[in-house]
Amino acid sequence: MTEDYQPVRDAIKKILPLDSYDDGSIGPVLVRLAWHASGTYDKETGTGGSNGATMRYKLEGSDGANNGLEYARLFLEPIKKQFPWISYSDLWTLAGVVAIEAMGGPKIPWKAGRVDDIDDRYVPPNGRLPDASQGAAHIRSIFYRMGFNDQEIVALSGAHNLGRCHADRSGFEGPWVPNPIRFTNTYFKLLLHREWHKRKNSAGVEQFNDEDNDLMMLPTDMALVSDPKFRIWVEKYAADKDLFFRDFSAVFAKLIELGVSRGPEGKATREYSRARL
Structure with a gap:
């Protein structure tokens, strides 16, 4: 069965306006969530990236570079409850894409199929995200x-x-x-x-x-x-x-595919990285 992602897109778009948050929209923090969930990728080891939604686990979630992203994850919880079949890793990346488009940005190619990790064995080490004080x-x-x-x-x-x-x-x-x-x-x-x-x-x-x-x-x-x-x-x-x-x-399409190794039907797998961690 092929899931229909348009209702998910519509639901995400509906929650973007929020007068009580920052400048009246949660869109920017959802974009940051998609980016930080993906930007831990290391091409040499094949570790990190958007597959697995490893920010759900304490080591990555508590990385100082991810401060404030607990709000983004909480904002998306009602969407996850409404569509329990979507993985967190697909939801977070799709939310970033939808937010960019809703705020006047370009359409961004997005593919489903990411699979959430069931434990923290694949959590990448802290320190892989940019330090904004550097050159x-x-x-x-x-x-x-x-x-x-x-x-x-x-x-x-x-x-x-x-x-x-x-x-x-x-x-x-x-x-x-x-x-x-x-x-x-x-x-x-x-x-x-x-x-x-x-x-x-x-x-x-x-x-x-x-x-x-x-x-x-x-x-x-x-x-x-x-x-x-x-x-x-x-x-x-x-x-x-x-x-x-x-x-x-x-x-951005390349960013949110980092760490995603797809099988013949497009579903992501962790097999590629097991020997490297």
Whole structure:
């Protein structure tokens, strides 16, 4: 039997507006959940990635890089109860795709078939997600490990068109763009054309703010304009929203497939990694 995922998509879209959360939408935190659930992948060992939904287990769920994602997981629990046949790993990635599309972003290819782990044996080690206080060398080490190139790194960074940072979660605070629940290429335009000043926020953490302290950028964001190879793509995406949307769709689809090894019917398996952990 082939399950119908359109009702799941519709249910996710219905819960996105929430006046009491951040800027009136849970969309950005659902995108972050999909990204962090996938971004633990290591191409050399085949470990980590979106298959298994291992953030359900304490080791990964308590990683400091995942602070705040407990809200995203809780927001999706009613959807899981409504459609108990969908795996958490499919639900989390699909929620990210639906949220991006609902907030004006591109359509992103998504395939079902991920299988949830029944215990924590496949939980990847902490420390595989980016440290936003670092520079270009760190960015490359993290994303090259997953199998991304410089162009894909910059395109994926365009997810910072959405959402905001919270001092009690990451240490950083504030939104990147004026409308953080609308997906566009504003992030790249602001990186290039607004003046950014290094300042300490209310938590005492160094970040970059615009003149009015309304918007912020992370050290890893600023690395995209200071590094010449990254900057080429920042300039391209700032000038051409359609190009950015095409490239973002492709790289986000690649991201949420990390760690997913599919059999002939498309169902994911853990057999590929058992000997490597």
